[in-house]
Amino acid sequence: MAGNALGSLFRITTFGESHGGAVGVVIDGVRPNMKIDLEAVQHELDRRRPGQSEATTSRNETDEVHAVSGIFRGRTLGTPICLLIWNKDQNSKAYDAIKDMFRPGHAAYTYLSKFGIQDYRGGGRSSGRETAGRVGAGAIARQILDRRGITIHAYTTEAGGIRAVTRDLKEIEKNPMRCADPVAAKKMLRRVLKVKAQGDSVGGIVEAVVRNCPAGLGDPVFDKLEADLAKALLSIPAVKGFEIGSGFAAARMRGSEHNDAFYKERMTGRVRTRTNFAGGILGGISDGEEIVVRVAVKPPSSIPKAQETVDVKGRKRSISVEGRHDPCLCPRIVPVVESMIALVLAEHLMRQASLRSKRSIGRLREQIDLIDDMLMLLLGQRQDLVRGVGAWKRERRLPISDPKREREILAKRLALAAESGLDPAFLRRIFREIFTNSRSVQK
Numbered sequence: 001m002a003g004n005a006l007g008s009l010f011r012i013t014t015f016g017e018s019h020g021g022a023v024g025v026v027i028d029g030v031r032p033n034m035k036i037d038l039e040a041v042q043h044e045l046d047r048r049r050p051g052q053s054e055a056t057t058s059r060n061e062t063d064e065v066h067a068v069s070g071i072f073r074g075r076t077l078g079t080p081i082c083l084l085i086w087n088k089d090q091n092s093k094a095y096d097a098i099k100d101m102f103r104p105g106h107a108a109y110t111y112l113s114k115f116g117i118q119d120y121r122g123g124g125r126s127s128g129r130e131t132a133g134r135v136g137a138g139a140i141a142r143q144i145l146d147r148r149g150i151t152i153h154a155y156t157t158e159a160g161g162i163r164a165v166t167r168d169l170k171e172i173e174k175n176p177m178r179c180a181d182p183v184a185a186k187k188m189l190r191r192v193l194k195v196k197a198q199g200d201s202v203g204g205i206v207e208a209v210v211r212n213c214p215a216g217l218g219d220p221v222f223d224k225l226e227a228d229l230a231k232a233l234l235s236i237p238a239v240k241g242f243e244i245g246s247g248f249a250a251a252r253m254r255g256s257e258h259n260d261a262f263y264k265e266r267m268t269g270r271v272r273t274r275t276n277f278a279g280g281i282l283g284g285i286s287d288g289e290e291i292v293v294r295v296a297v298k299p300p301s302s303i304p305k306a307q308e309t310v311d312v313k314g315r316k317r318s319i320s321v322e323g324r325h326d327p328c329l330c331p332r333i334v335p336v337v338e339s340m341i342a343l344v345l346a347e348h349l350m351r352q353a354s355l356r357s358k359r360s361i362g363r364l365r366e367q368i369d370l371i372d373d374m375l376m377l378l379l380g381q382r383q384d385l386v387r388g389v390g391a392w393k394r395e396r397r398l399p400i401s402d403p404k405r406e407r408e409i410l411a412k413r414l415a416l417a418a419e420s421g422l423d424p425a426f427l428r429r430i431f432r433e434i435f436t437n438s439r440s441v442q443k
Contacts, residue, residue, distance in 0.1 A: 006232065006343060009350040010144075012137040016085075017119050018127030019092045024084040025133030027070070027140060029350065032078030033373045036071050037143060044139040045085070045132060047335040053176035055192050056326050060089045065136055075377065083136040087129070092121040094323040100311045101319050105301025112312070128237045128329070131336045138339020141346035149212045150345060154337040155180040156330040157294070159204035160191035178334045188328075196327035199305035204330040207294045208337050210345070213280065215288035217348040224284025225348060226293075232340040233295050238329050241296030245279025253277075260289075293341070297333055300326045382434075383441055390442025400442045406435050 005013040009029050016023030042065050049063040050056055063085050070081030099120040102109045107126035111118040118124060142152065155172045156179045157164045164181035171182045177192070179185035188204075195202050218225030230242045250258050260273035273289055280291035302325040309319045326332065393400060410431050417427045 007347045010347040014133035017124040018122035018129040022086045023132045025137045027081040027137050030076045034076040041139040048135045055176045104307045135339045138342045141342035144346050151211045152338045154208035154334045157207040159188040160202035162188045178331045192328045201299040201327045203299040210291035218285040220284040226281045228344045232344050238298050239295045240298045244293045246277040386438045
């Protein structure tokens with residue numbers, strides 16, 4: 001099935017269904033020997049997982065992440081990274097009574113129309129459960145952005161018709177609505193719970209701000225930065241609208257109002273804009289200002305209130321969807337929005353580095369540093385193995401020194417040196433030091 005992958009240089013492919021054995025993601029394009037904080041990955045998944053509060057579904061998934069490939073001793077190998085998250089709290093029986101009916105607002109009808117088969121258990125592949133893999137990949141992308149000082153913060157700015165007035169990023173994780181306005185957050189939660197008690201659900205708006213993004217990211221004309229952001233964010237289940245900067249409000253403004261005037265900072269010499277109606281992107285390329293985007297989140301479709309529908313044979317039916325469902329998706333979509341933005345920015349950072357790599361001495365030095373890091377990692381692994389050889393010899397009371405083995409190793413490496421254009425004398429000096437160290441470690 002096409003459409004499961006995003007990106008080219010930093011590429012992810014998600015897999016799994018809501019009530020299948022597991023969900024996860026395969027990430028390709030992460031450079032080798034990069035330190036990965038799996039606790040930070042788990043933290044992001046904890047923010048997305050179900051069962052967090054009364055404002056979310058009660059499905060109790062721990063969403064414990066397992067890095068099953070591509071990471072060794074906390075560092076990337078340069079090979080595909082696979083993150084696996086087991087499904088442990090499915091309740092598929094809740095769908096048996098309605099398996100032949102099309103749930104209003106759900107993708108069962110369209111999936112069946114396209115593939116001739118559909119997984120009715122919790123929505124299958126179209127479920128928000130699929131986004132767990134995105135968040136895992138996004139957490140790794142964020143660690144790449146962190147090294148550049150790029151930060152991403154998303155928050156609920158509207159839910160159930162209640163709009164935030166103030167914005168304090170420190171407040172986001174202090175309330176179950178993940179709203180940056182603590183006063184509005186309480187009103188939102190009361191509205192959500194009231195509607196939930198009526199057997200219904202509410203939608204909202206999630207806003208995100210990116211800070212310290214360098215100018216120059218984005219590839220006109222079809223891979224503009226805002227175009228890729230729009231595609232990534234609109235691919236999130238339940239997202240039905242996207243805008244950047246002033247968004248649709250621009251349609252009601254004049255050019256003299258909407259244009260962001262340029263000026264030059266005295267202290268830094270940096271070109272800035274006095275306003276940011278463009279949302280940090282001009283001509284499809286980042287301009288160095290804050291990137292500000294918003295997405296419209298529809299009300300969750302699974303509600304106990306009776307609704308009109310038809311079954312797979314076209315017969316008129318009435319449906320009431322029982323089970324564990326979110327009354328408002330905004331709080332759990334917040335980390336998904338941040339992750340999708342991180343994935344797009346990581347992709348474009350790699351594109352920009354590739355664009356300038358041929359003329360940049362900084363890029364060449366980065367590659368040299370990467371090789372040096374790999375050498376250190378390999379030497380550490382060699383030393384661990386040598387230590388094991390020493391233990392094996394001591395158990396059998398064998399001599400530590402093995403001149404014959406050393407001559408064989410050096411002969412093989414000298415043959416490779418000739419093929420690689422390396423100086424044989426240089427290689428002899430290196431291996432003399434390695435052998436001396438090995439004998440010392442084995443003792």
